[in-house]
Amino acid sequence: MSGLAESIAVGKFVVTAELGPPKGTDVAPLLEMAELLRDHVDAINVTDQQSSVMMLGSLAVCHLLHRRGIEPVFQVTCRDRNRIALQSDLLSAAVLHIENVLCLTGDHVTLGDHPQAKPVFDLDSVTLLQAVKRLQEGHDLAGKPLQGVPTFFPGAVVSPAANPLGPQIAKMEKKVAAGAKFFQTQAVYDPPQFEAFVRQVEYLNVPILVGIIPLKSAGMARFMNRNVAGVNVPERLIEEIGASGRPDRPAKAVEIAARLIREMRGMCQGVHFMTLGWERYVPQLLEEAGLGQGAGSG
Amino acid sequence: MIITEQKGFDEILGSLEGCERVFLVGCGVCAATWGTGGEKETREMAARLADAGKDCTGWVVTEDATCDARTTRRLLRRNRDPVGLADGLLVLACGAGVQTVASLVDVPVYPALNTLFLARLQNLRVCDERCRLCGSCILAETAAICPVTLCPKGLMNGPCGGYEDGHCEVDRERDCAWVAIYERMEALGQRERFMVIHEPKDWREDRHPGFINKRDEKEAGDRKQEAGAGGRR
Numbered sequence: 001m002s003g004l005a006e007s008i009a010v011g012k013f014v015v016t017a018e019l020g021p022p023k024g025t026d027v028a029p030l031l032e033m034a035e036l037l038r039d040h041v042d043a044i045n046v047t048d049q050q051s052s053v054m055m056l057g058s059l060a061v062c063h064l065l066h067r068r069g070i071e072p073v074f075q076v077t078c079r080d081r082n083r084i085a086l087q088s089d090l091l092s093a094a095v096l097h098i099e100n101v102l103c104l105t106g107d108h109v110t111l112g113d114h115p116q117a118k119p120v121f122d123l124d125s126v127t128l129l130q131a132v133k134r135l136q137e138g139h140d141l142a143g144k145p146l147q148g149v150p151t152f153f154p155g156a157v158v159s160p161a162a163n164p165l166g167p168q169i170a171k172m173e174k175k176v177a178a179g180a181k182f183f184q185t186q187a188v189y190d191p192p193q194f195e196a197f198v199r200q201v202e203y204l205n206v207p208i209l210v211g212i213i214p215l216k217s218a219g220m221a222r223f224m225n226r227n228v229a230g231v232n233v234p235e236r237l238i239e240e241i242g243a244s245g246r247p248d249r250p251a252k253a254v255e256i257a258a259r260l261i262r263e264m265r266g267m268c269q270g271v272h273f274m275t276l277g278w279e280r281y282v283p284q285l286l287e288e289a290g291l292g293q294g295a296g297s298g
Numbered sequence: 299m300i301i302t303e304q305k306g307f308d309e310i311l312g313s314l315e316g317c318e319r320v321f322l323v324g325c326g327v328c329a330a331t332w333g334t335g336g337e338k339e340t341r342e343m344a345a346r347l348a349d350a351g352k353d354c355t356g357w358v359v360t361e362d363a364t365c366d367a368r369t370t371r372r373l374l375r376r377n378r379d380p381v382g383l384a385d386g387l388l389v390l391a392c393g394a395g396v397q398t399v400a401s402l403v404d405v406p407v408y409p410a411l412n413t414l415f416l417a418r419l420q421n422l423r424v425c426d427e428r429c430r431l432c433g434s435c436i437l438a439e440t441a442a443i444c445p446v447t448l449c450p451k452g453l454m455n456g457p458c459g460g461y462e463d464g465h466c467e468v469d470r471e472r473d474c475a476w477v478a479i480y481e482r483m484e485a486l487g488q489r490e491r492f493m494v495i496h497e498p499k500d501w502r503e504d505r506h507p508g509f510i511n512k513r514d515e516k517e518a519g520d521r522k523q524e525a526g527a528g529g530r531r
Binding site for chain 2: 163
């Protein structure tokens with residue numbers, strides 16, 4: 001059982017954070033960030049060519065983290081690999097002792113830096129979860145038996161502020177049926193709306209880690225509202241971060257994020273940080289949110 | 299309907315280089331309806347080629363689809379004189395029509411159109427692609443809206459996280475196919491169908507290049523039946 005699975009199972013409020021691999025081979029800055037987070041999070045997600053931008057692979061970075069005693073969450077998208085390559089990479093993860101696998105559809109290639117590429121999407125997030133389940137049951141998608149059976153802790157994502165919400169929840173239900181054991185959400189900024197969402201999916205009885213992206217500036221908030229699907233920053237928060245001067249902004253961003261976590265921690269089973277370069281504020285953020293002690297994957 | 303567009307005239311002239319006497323064939327079905335290769339367009343093309351110094355030996359528009367080799371063969375035979383004078387044919391039809399004509403004559407055949415997609419014609423100005431000819435129709439399970447065609451990721455189990463206000467992540471002007479499927483299913487009282495998990499698509503059903511010989515299929519079927527009745531062969 002992975003550490004993350006265990007923490008969730010015993011009812012601990014878990015903390016995960018996301019790191020994006022570099023474009024290139026210099027992993028020193030990424031590992032520095034990981035060290036910074038080590039004692040404060042239960043696991044670190046490693047993104048898979050986030051936003052369809054070509055980067056160092058998630059599996060390699062997950063391995064580097066695991067070797068340092070930091071628990072990784074291997075993010076896998078369906079954009080770049082067919083079912084043969086995806087199953088093979090899952091087996092590779094298993095032999096490298098990587099159990100947490102976050103199954104995503106993946107952004108379309110046209111959104112990234114190689115828009116000429118052929119998109120794959122041979123599987124989707126639901127059938128990828130099914131592939132994980134079947135591998136754990138000892139056979140592959142073609143029904144062939146495995147020599148050595150892997151163990152995984154599969155997760156998935158959901159957008160609580162999606163519009164319309166109905167198809168999002170229906171797909172979440174399919175992901176649970178396909179084997180998703182935990183969910184990390186898109187960034188949430190509206191606790192009452194999140195509460196309504198949580199109530200609507202209560203019947204699925206699945207752990208949810210609420211997504212938090214600290215607001216670095218009003219401009220960033222507006223950019224996300226315009227360009228990031230399922231992200232909806234209320235105007236009052238945009239004004240709040242906008243009203244603080246540049247030097248005070250990190251403190252303000254931490255204050256807002258901590259407040260959001262305090263308001264939502266009773267509604268879910270954990271928090272997932274997408275800090276986009278502001279990893280150094282995570283310890284302070286957890287402190288202010290009243291989650292200062294307890295986490296740590298060391 | 300097969301949707302086509304006319305190639306630029308310079309490109310057409312370029313492909314006709316070295317071909318002085320041209321016979322034109324238009325298609326009376328798809329290209330005629332969509333206004334890319336009917337009578338009017340074929341006549342206009344003949345006139346433009348004449349203006350550009352080509353000798354047009356004649357033109358026809360097939361009454362049936364140009365891709366029906368039976369009727370196109372008869373039409374070309376009836377026009378064997380002007381066709382025989384030509385040292386090249388220009389076809390205003392889809393790629394299937396062009397290749398059908400090419401299979402019936404011994405001179406070079408050139409396309410005047412680009413073939414785009416298989417579409418629903420909303421009116422004479424608006425059409426939208428509706429079928430990818432994928433070989434294993436799932437419309438029964440998707441409220442008769444095709445995600446293989448309309449979702450840029452061809453997803454089989456619901457929308458990705460990229461839709462916003464019901465619009466597609468790849469093109470915000472377009473509706474998300476899976477949101478549309480979900481909403482139509484709800485309206486039809488078929489939400490439970492949405493919950494069915496579809497296995498990954500079997501791409502062996504995507505039989506391109508396609509070839510069917512019904513006679514062979516019948517013979518194979520007969521043989522199978524005989525084998526079934528008479529035991530192992």
